[in-house]
Amino acid sequence: MLKKLLPSVAFAAALLQAAAQSPKTYTIDAAMPKAQISPNMYGIFFEDINLAADGGVYAELVKNRSFEFGTPLMGWKEQQTGGASGKLEVIDRTAERPENAHYLRVKADAATGSYGLANEGFRGMGITKGEVYNFTITARKTTAAFITMTVELRDAKGNVIGKGSLTPTSAAWQKYKVNFTASATEDKASLYVLLKGKGTLEMDMVSLFPQHTWKQRPGGLRADLVQKIADMKPGFLRFPGGCIVEGRDLANRYQWKKSIGAIDKRETLINRWNTEFTQRSTPDYYQSFGLGFMEYFMTAEDIGATPLPILNCGMACQFNTGQLVPVDQLDPYIQDALDLIEFANGGADTKWGKLRTDLGHPKPFNLKLLGVGNEQWGEQYIERWKLFTKAIKAKYPYVSIVSSVGPFPEGEEFTRLDKFFRSQHADLLDEHYYKSPKWFLDNAKRYDNYDRSGPKIFAGEYAAHSTLTGDALKKNNWESALAEAAFMTGLERNADVVRMASYAPLFAHVDGWQWAPDLIWFDNLRSYATPNYYVQQLYSLNKGSYTVPLLVDGKAVAGQDSCYASAVVDKATKELIIKFVNAGDKPQPVTFNISGAKAFAAAGTVVTLTSGKRDEYNSLDKPKAIVPVKSSIAVKGKAISLTVAPSTFKVIKLKML
Known part of the structure; x- marks a missing residue:
């Protein structure tokens, strides 16, 4: 009997503690736009890692269907x-x-x-x-x-x-x-x-x-997995990676022209994650390219996402062989980039536009973003980037180029590349960070003091790793998701600098993964969304049109009392949307005083994502352990008050009249 009473006693104690605290007052000026939010702000990063394509979203059930693996009868x-x-x-x-x-x-x-x-x-x-x-x-x-x-x-x-x-x-x-x-x-x-x-x-x-695939396309994609990314309503789809763009060596780099056209003419290639990690060796991991560039473009179109292809810049992965194409032999690589833009956007009177038309898609894909290299660094990257950029901008000045600042968010190479690209007035800098939850909490102010007139930022790959040891221990737990939610208030608050952001990696097969954590996990029949997925989804579905100031004691909310917050206005729905994270272990009674709006509807909506256990996570057997819960909240004039429980992320939506 005592065990049954303990939770209610603890809950009552928490409420008494919260009641004893004076509510913290936060101010919001709904009439002061600070930064326009890119319609492509929150997107998805796809890479064929963790059996994400073959064995995953590509619905083919036969492994090594054309006997092209290194061991031809493998499987x-x-x-x-x-x-x-x-x-x-x-x-x-x-x-x-x-x-x-x-x-x-x-x-x-x-x-x-x-x-x-x-x-x-x-x-x-x-x-x-x-x-x-x-x-x-x-x-x-x-x-x-x-x-x-x-x-x-x-x-x-x-x-x-x-x-x-x-x-x-x-x-x-x-x-x-x-x-x-x-x-x-x-x-x-x-x-x-x-x-x-x-x-x-x-x-x-x-x-x-x-027979039943995404959009009922023969030889198509696994419907439940595509539906999960569609449900995020992502602003962009980055493909095909990731490190497979580079390859362990240049012979095994991703070549987009080999991934389109007749299926039996797409050359099978060993996947670079095949033997990357000795503790997760996957010798049967190959790429059939049944999911190729045409399918990527079409999927992006299906889900309303802007396509963002990344191309090899004449450099193999610098963590592996680091092979380089001599600069005077780089023309075929640059031509591949120019041909890809023509394939995506050209008319039927062009060579590559005609191929797209012949493949059944006469309408252009409206490609406006292109990545040159992935996680590259050093002088070799700089000299190759210059040649790519010159050629692309000369022919397609409207295409924005995504540039790598290396695999880490700080350090000598990051600083050198950041300085160089700013001197070149580059379009978008691709920053990556796989760090501890504490790092994400500590860096919620990362972009507060970035140069507003400099290149824009693409937070291209990030995830809070619950431990920095073995991959098997890096769970998609609530601690990591909560830290990401807190960090993303800083991305949103600085939307004039940060134009795009995507968690990585996207997919993982529970029996065939190489890297963890990941956004969506699946087996051969089922799939589930992680708490991290729901954080990304809540931001994407509630990104708004522009940011407005949300302050406490005259400052941005970025860690005071372990709280983090941002606010946006959605012009289309006429809503004020508040995102608030209590990353601490104490309840936080808060009041939001709002100015700059005539009036609000008497009740707003609140979506709450929380768990009483920071190490809790979803699974195939318990896919709903941590999911968003919707409720209502009373609005008194131009103020709302509520108590935010420990380890909680809330999205509050108020209708402006």
Whole structure:
């Protein structure tokens, strides 16, 4: 009985403590615009890390579908039943098809039983009961014998939960397809491709997709994951990274031209996160580029986000090989940048604009932002940046260039790049910070004294790491999310300097991640949003049109009594929006006195994100442990009063009459 009473006793004690304190008075002048907020202010950063693309948002269920991995049969296992036998041979055709250099020759002797192979998928295949699955294969028959193919989905116990069949008939390469419906739900299913008869069949591009994808596009994206980013209403989509832009070496850099067009002509590439971390080695991590630049642009358009592609600037990752293209050989890299802008914006009368049109999208993508390099530093970057910028601005002066100031938010290299780019009147400086929650709290004033006339800031990658030790311990806990919410009041307050911001990374597969923390976690069937996600979403959905002063004792609210705050006005909805964070361990009774508005509706809305445990986090089994809760608040004239509990983030919206 005593245990049941303890929470209520503690709560009552907290209320008494709050009542004993005098409310702190905060002033807001709703009639004094301080800074216009960029419509692209809060966006998303996408990189194919943590199985984010293949095995994640790209809905293909077959791993190594075209036998192009370093070990060509990785992900596949030979299968034979009922006395059947046969042989699997990987055929190299590099001279004929360098972008798709291998196919599989299957010699089957299966007058009885069956012979073939099975694919394990990406940590299994997520199969949903009642869903229709679309199987396709490119094949040719090299013997006259009659061969039939059976396609089966099997659960983890070997039970058949979906089945179809087809009969390859042509001696020339031809695409075959069959659809079937799953009879059960299974998150660790496998695909079996089995032959009956005696003869030889050659196969390539073995593929399985659910019929229901994002926007119902065949061969498209996983709908639940795209929906989660759409629900954030992001202002921009940065792609394709991240460090995979650079590659461990230049041969393995991301090349956008190899990621568009026919799927079977997109060259498979080892993912640079394949062996990056020995404690999270992922030797089966490759990029099929089924999610390529065309799909990135279309997804950005789908969700109303401005596209922000980042391109290699002739430098491999400086944490790895640091390979450099000689400056006098940089022209192809610069031309790739110019061609990308033409691909995105050019008319059908241009080479690359015509290709976009031929791919089914005659309307331009309205590209206005382009990143040159990712996390680069040093004189080598500066000299390459100059050449890229000169060429891009000469032909496309309206394109704003995102420039790297290195991987860290301070230090010698950061200072040198910051000074150089300011002298060059650069457009946007890409600052990154993966730091402790304390760093985020301590740096809420980071941009208060930045030069208002200098380059604008893109907070391109950031996340509060709950520990700076092993990745397995870096949870997306409430402590980290709360610190980010506090820090973001400083981003918002300085919207005249900070034009864009994005948490990173975006996605992580619970069975195949390399880096933590991450914004959205998923397995083969389910996904959940982290507390950090909800912080980002609340800012994005409530960014407003311009900032207004919110002060305590005449100063910006950036850590006094462990509180952080910002205020904006949304012209479209005629709302005053207050964001308030109590990062301390004591309740904070507060009063907001508002001037500059004629009147407010009698009741406002409050969205509260909080947890009584700083180490609490959401999970697949408990996806709603920490979620926003909506309530109302009384408005008395031009004032509101409330008590903000410890470790709490609130968004208060008041309708201006």
